[in-house]
Amino acid sequence: xxxxxxxxxxxxxxxxxxxxxxxxxxxEEIPPVMLAALRIGTGALVLNLILLFSKYRLPRDFSLWKKxxxxxxxxxxxxxxxxxxxxQYVDSSLASVLNGLVPIFTILLAHNMVADExxxxxxxxxxxxxxxxxxxxxxxxxxxxxxxxxxxxIGITIAALSYSIGFVxxxxxxxxxxxxxxxxxxxxxxxxxxxxxxFIVYPNFDLxxxxxxxxxxxxxxxxxxxxxxxxxxxxxxxxxxxxxxSLVTYIMxxxxxxxxxxxxxxxxxxxxxLGAAFILLGIKVTKQRKAAAKLPKVKFKIDPALYTxxx
Numbered sequence: 001x002x003x004x005x006x007x008x009x010x011x012x013x014x015x016x017x018x019x020x021x022x023x024x025x026x027x028e029e030i031p032p033v034m035l036a037a038l039r040i041g042t043g044a045l046v047l048n049l050i051l052l053f054s055k056y057r058l059p060r061d062f063s064l065w066k067k068x069x070x071x072x073x074x075x076x077x078x079x080x081x082x083x084x085x086x087x088q089y090v091d092s093s094l095a096s097v098l099n100g101l102v103p104i105f106t107i108l109l110a111h112n113m114v115a116d117e118x119x120x121x122x123x124x125x126x127x128x129x130x131x132x133x134x135x136x137x138x139x140x141x142x143x144x145x146x147x148x149x150x151x152x153x154i155g156i157t158i159a160a161l162s163y164s165i166g167f168v169x170x171x172x173x174x175x176x177x178x179x180x181x182x183x184x185x186x187x188x189x190x191x192x193x194x195x196x197x198x199f200i201v202y203p204n205f206d207l208x209x210x211x212x213x214x215x216x217x218x219x220x221x222x223x224x225x226x227x228x229x230x231x232x233x234x235x236x237x238x239x240x241x242x243x244x245x246s247l248v249t250y251i252m253x254x255x256x257x258x259x260x261x262x263x264x265x266x267x268x269x270x271x272x273x274l275g276a277a278f279i280l281l282g283i284k285v286t287k288q289r290k291a292a293a294k295l296p297k298v299k300f301k302i303d304p305a306l307y308t309x310x311x
Contacts, residue, residue: 005244008236009283012248015229017255020095022217022225023087029214032084034205035221037191037198040076042222043230044191047184056178058185065189067173068182072190075166076226082159089152096253098156100134103127105164106246113168117241126286127243130250133278137253139271164246170234171242183230244286250279 026035051057059065087095107127110117174182199205210218236245254276 002239005236005240006283008232008239009245009248010251012229012232012236012245013251014255015224015232016248017252019221019225019252020087022221023084026214026217026221027084027088029211030218031198031202031205032088033081033194033201034198035084035218036077036080037194038218039221039226040080040187041191041195042219043226044184044187046223046227047180047231048188050180051184054180056181058188059177059181065185067169068185069189071166071169071174072186074162074169076187076230077190077194079159079162079166082155082162086152086155086159089149090156094153095156096134098153099160099249099252100131101157101160102163102167102249103130103243103246105161106167107243109164109168110171110242114172114242117171117243123243123286126282126284127247128282129285130247130279130282133275133280133282134250134253135275136271136278137275139275140269160249163249167237167242167246171237171245175234175238177234179235180231182234183227187226187230244283247283247286250282254279 023035030038048058059068083095083099090098104127107117107119107123111119170182174186233245236248
C-alpha cells in the first residue's frame, strides 16, 4: 500500500468531509439544481482559468469528449442534484450511511468493468470493515432516531450508485491525461448543460438575493469541494484503483466529527474512536497485498554422456 495514496485519500476526504455541512447551509436558500449548477460552474471556472494560464490545454479529440460528458454526468451532474435534494428530507447521519454504499457499489461494478480490479475476499472484507466502522461512528445518532422520507432515501441511494459508476468509468477511460485537463474538461462539460437547465427550472431565482452564509458555503463547495478536490480525485484514481478511491466516503464523516469536536465542543466518544479504527483497518485490509509464495528454484543439469549414449 503506497503511503502517497493514503495521503491523497485523506486529503480528498478533508475537502469533501465538510461538504455535507455547507450543502445543508446553502440549500436553505438555493434550490438543489441551482446549487449543483453554481458549485460545478464555480469549479469549472477555477480549473479552466488555471488551464488558460498554464501549459495544459483542453482535449481536442471528439471521442474523448464523449467519454468526458458521460463521466461528468455520473460523477457530478446527477449525484450532486440528488444529494442536494435528498438532504432536504433525510437526516445527515442516515445520508452518511447511504453514501457509504459507494465503495460497495464500486467494487461490484469494477469487478465486471475493469480488468485489473477483480473482486477478491480480501477486498470484500476491507470494504465491509469500513462500512461497519461508518455505522459505529454514527451509532449514537442512529440510537437517537433518524428521519428520512422514502423519496429522499431513494434519491441518495441513486446518487451513491451514480458516484460509483463515475469512479469506475473514469478509472477505465480517463486516467493518464495531463494534470488539470481531465477535471477541468469534465466540470466544463457538466456546466454546459446544467447551468442553463438550472435557470430554466428556476426562472425567477434571484442570485443577488442569496445571503452571505449561503454564498460563502457555495463558494467553498465550488473552489475547495469541487475544483481542488477533483484534481486530487483524478490523481488518486489514476495511482490506485476505483475501489480504493471510493473508500474516501468512509473517511469523510470522520472529518465531519473532528470538525465538530474541534470547533463545536462536541465530545470525543469511544464510538468515534472505535468507528475510526474500523474504517482505517478496512482501508488497510482493502489495499494490503499478500506476498506471493516463492517456489524453490530447481536446477537441472544434463550429463553430456547421456546425449552421446542416445544419439
